[in-house]
Amino acid sequence: xxxxxxxxxxxxxxxxxxxxxxxxxxxxxxxxxxxxxxxxxxxxxxxxxxxxxxxxxxxxxxxxxxxxxxxxxxxxxxxxxxxxxxxxxxxxxxxxxxxxxxxxxxxxxxxxxxxxxxxxxxxxxxxxxxxxxxxxxxxxxxxxxxxxxxxxxxxxxxxxxxxxxxxxxxxxxxxxxxxxxxxxxxxxxxxxxxxxxxxxxxxxxxxxxxxxxxxxxxxxxxxxxxxxxxxxxxxxxxxxxxxxxxxxxxxxxxxxxxxxxxxxxxxxxxxxxxxxxxxxxxxxxxxxxxxxxxxxxxxxxxxxxxxxxxxxxxxxxxxxxxxxxxxxxxxxxxxxxxxxxxxxxxxxxxxxxxxxxxxxxxxxxxxxxxxxxxxxxxxxxxxxxxxxxxxxxxxxxxxxxxxxxxxxxxxxxxxxxxxxxxxxxxxxxxxxxxxxxxxxxxxxxxxxxxxxxxxxxxxxxxxxxxxxxxxxxxxxxxxxxxxxxxxxxxxxxxxxxxxxxxxxxxxxxxxxxxxxxxxxxxxxxxxxxxxxxxxxxxxxxxxxxxxxxxxxxxxxxxxxxxxxxxxxxxxxxxxxxx
Numbered sequence: 001x002x003x004x005x006x007x008x009x010x011x012x013x014x015x016x017x018x019x020x021x022x023x024x025x026x027x028x029x030x031x032x033x034x035x036x037x038x039x040x041x042x043x044x045x046x047x048x049x050x051x052x053x054x055x056x057x058x059x060x061x062x063x064x065x066x067x068x069x070x071x072x073x074x075x076x077x078x079x080x081x082x083x084x085x086x087x088x089x090x091x092x093x094x095x096x097x098x099x100x101x102x103x104x105x106x107x108x109x110x111x112x113x114x115x116x117x118x119x120x121x122x123x124x125x126x127x128x129x130x131x132x133x134x135x136x137x138x139x140x141x142x143x144x145x146x147x148x149x150x151x152x153x154x155x156x157x158x159x160x161x162x163x164x165x166x167x168x169x170x171x172x173x174x175x176x177x178x179x180x181x182x183x184x185x186x187x188x189x190x191x192x193x194x195x196x197x198x199x200x201x202x203x204x205x206x207x208x209x210x211x212x213x214x215x216x217x218x219x220x221x222x223x224x225x226x227x228x229x230x231x232x233x234x235x236x237x238x239x240x241x242x243x244x245x246x247x248x249x250x251x252x253x254x255x256x257x258x259x260x261x262x263x264x265x266x267x268x269x270x271x272x273x274x275x276x277x278x279x280x281x282x283x284x285x286x287x288x289x290x291x292x293x294x295x296x297x298x299x300x301x302x303x304x305x306x307x308x309x310x311x312x313x314x315x316x317x318x319x320x321x322x323x324x325x326x327x328x329x330x331x332x333x334x335x336x337x338x339x340x341x342x343x344x345x346x347x348x349x350x351x352x353x354x355x356x357x358x359x360x361x362x363x364x365x366x367x368x369x370x371x372x373x374x375x376x377x378x379x380x381x382x383x384x385x386x387x388x389x390x391x392x393x394x395x396x397x398x399x400x401x402x403x404x405x406x407x408x409x410x411x412x413x414x415x416x417x418x419x420x421x422x423x424x425x426x427x428x429x430x431x432x433x434x435x436x437x438x439x440x441x442x443x444x445x446x447x448x449x450x451x452x453x454x455x456x457x458x459x460x461x462x463x464x465x466x467x468x469x470x471x472x473x474x475x476x477x478x479x480x481x482x483x484x485x486x487x488x489x490x491x492x493x494x495x496x497x498x499x500x501x502x503x504x505x506x507x508x509x510x511x512x513x514x515x516x517x518x519x520x521x522x523x524x525x526x527x528x529x530x531x532x533x534x535x536x537x538x539x540x541x542x543x544x545x546x547x548x549x550x551x552x553x554x555x556x557x558x559x560x561x562x563x564x565x566x567x568x569x570x571x572x573x574x575x576x577x578x
Contacts, residue, residue: 007202009138011131011194012058014173015183018068018080019050020087023304035079035177038304044087048324051091051101055329058171059336060099063130064088065186067108067176077177081105094322099333102133108182112247119247123186127193128153134170135159136194138201145203153208157197160335166201169334180235181242184228188244192220205403212248215387215402222385237269237277238262282306 021041024033041047054062066084069077085103092100104126111119135158146154160167172190176182192210199216200208210217221244229239241262269277279297282288287306288297300306332340339345368374376382387406500508 007138007140009136009198009201010168011136011191011198012168012171013187013190014054014058014171015179015187016173016175017179018066018084018175019047020080020083021046022080022083025302032076035076037079037083038308041087043321044090044324045319047084047087048091048319052325052329054171054173055099055333056326056337059169060334061102061133061170063102063133063170063172064104065126065130065172065174066103066105067174067182067186069109070105070107071110080177091324094324096330099330108176108186112242119185120189120244123189124193126186127190130172130190131194131197132156133158134172135166135168136198136201137168138165138198140165140202142201143203146200151200151207154197154200167335169336178236180228180232181240184224184231184240185242185244185247188221188224191224192217195220210403211405213405213407215385215404215406218385218387219402236266237273238265241266278303 020037021039022035022037024035051062064084066081068081070081072078085105088101088103095101106122106126108119111117111122132153141163158169160169174183174186174190195216196205196208196210199205199210225240225243228243232238232240239262241259246259279288282303283297287303290297326337328342328344329337337345365371
């Protein structure tokens with residue numbers, strides 16, 4: 001693989017649980033087990049070890065986006081927030097201010113309950129600030145057109161600029177309690193913002209901005225939802241309950257019923273299947289190793305001592321309470337220590353020799369796998385979303401760009417329906433957009449005490465700090481769309497939404513009848529010709545057989561005469577000799 005051939009870019013994010021000693025007791029069979037802190041850690045030993053590894057691997061700044069609840073009548077998720085804030089505050093007092101850990105707390109569940117704030121707008125603001133601080137990786141220098149016509153946001157972009165391109169310095173670490181629904185949506189918004197900068201650096205778009213309802217963002221959203229469903233099925237026993245459409249408040253009514261079923265499925269899995277799933281993970285990772293005279297895995301009352309075997313022994317190698325980072329890490333910041341050219345990193349470097357046809361270096365065989373049986377319907381290239389196939393936009397022939405906004409209500413299929421169906425569809429969309437959001441995972445799982453009290457008191461405060469939903473005039477947008485997009489008659493030559501006239505229907509009926517009669521005549525002529533051909537073939541076979549018999553008889557008679565002539569000559573020659 002050549003790292004200099006072609007142009008490519010990447011952006012790295014991290015999702016992970018809160019770096020503390022905490023757990024939930026799964027033996028009580030409760031749908032929402034209480035959160036308990038297993039060990040007191042006043043000097044943030046666990047958090048220091050975790051953030052030291054992140055500084056070595058990603059550099060600075062390390063940005064934490066904490067999405068757990070901050071205000072609850074009864075403490076549940078707030079326990080983790082308080083401990084994480086204390087750990088980050090303790091660790092930051094020993095770091096240089098320019099490389100301090102950035103902590104961003106945001107109660108996403110509370111914002112979701114409010115009708116006056118837009119969750120994705122607030123996430124977009126956070127994503128812009130994060131990407132500007134970390135930058136991204138690209139293996140080519142800035143384009144000359146970007147230098148001539150620089151964008152304001154492009155000039156504020158961070159990272160580390162080298163002659164051959166850009167390097168990402170630092171990373172965003174997103175977490176909630178289970179790192180599923182809220183974390184997946186937040187990471188999607190950050191990835192969408194970074195994707196806009198990446199496409200702009202590669203020269204594919206004019207401005208570093210991507211809008212919803214485009215083919216590129218729709219495909220990107222589907223990728224993140226498939227990724228979230230995979231993690232959620234493995235960890236929670238169900239698919240994602242709240243998706244990007246749920247937070248956009250454009251999900252149809254059918255999606256609300258699916259969300260309720262997914263919530264019930266997750267509750268059942270948490271209450272009855274978590275213990276078996278945790279046992280299988282412990283066995284798969286080698287945390288539990290079976291042995292004779294040792295209790296079985298399913299007989300253990302808790303797995304605490306599997307993860308903490310030396311709880312009674314104090315480790316001899318202690319990390320410093322103040323200089324909690326590895327030696328040499330601060331010297332090379334903001335660059336990560338693992339990517340700096342030094343003697344220690346050269347010792348870690350391993351050079352392997354591969355054959356050119358091995359899957360590790362052959363990208364074509366690794367992706368397509370020509371030596372395995374594959375089904376086209378199962379490949380993602382054919383199953384991925386496509387607006388042209390899904391709802392056939394009217395402007396796809398005019399502007400086929402994947403960065404053009406195409407909404408389902410501006411499609412050719414909607415034009416085919418009658419007026420009542422169109423009005424009903426528009427009414428359903430308006431009702432779904434104005435309806436309150438479905439109950440979030442925290443709202444459903446919380447008790448009645450959690451929903452009352454602080455949430456109602458803070459609703460006014462939230463609406464003031466949040467970004468209100470921008471209401472637009474649909475009539476003006478429809479007029480603009482009609483002026484820009486060509487009509488169906490201009491594109492296809494006929495307006496399919498109009499009912500055909502009686503003359504056109506009569507002409508069409510006559511053509512159909514002519515076609516049917518012509519098909520019958522052709523079919524009958526084909527049958528007659530096949531019969532005649534069959535008789536001719538039979539006659540030719542008979543004649544050929546008779547000629548063959550005559551030829552055989554002639555050959556036999558002619559051969560007998562020749563034999564008799566030879567015999568007579570032979571006998572006459574012998575008489576003359578005697």
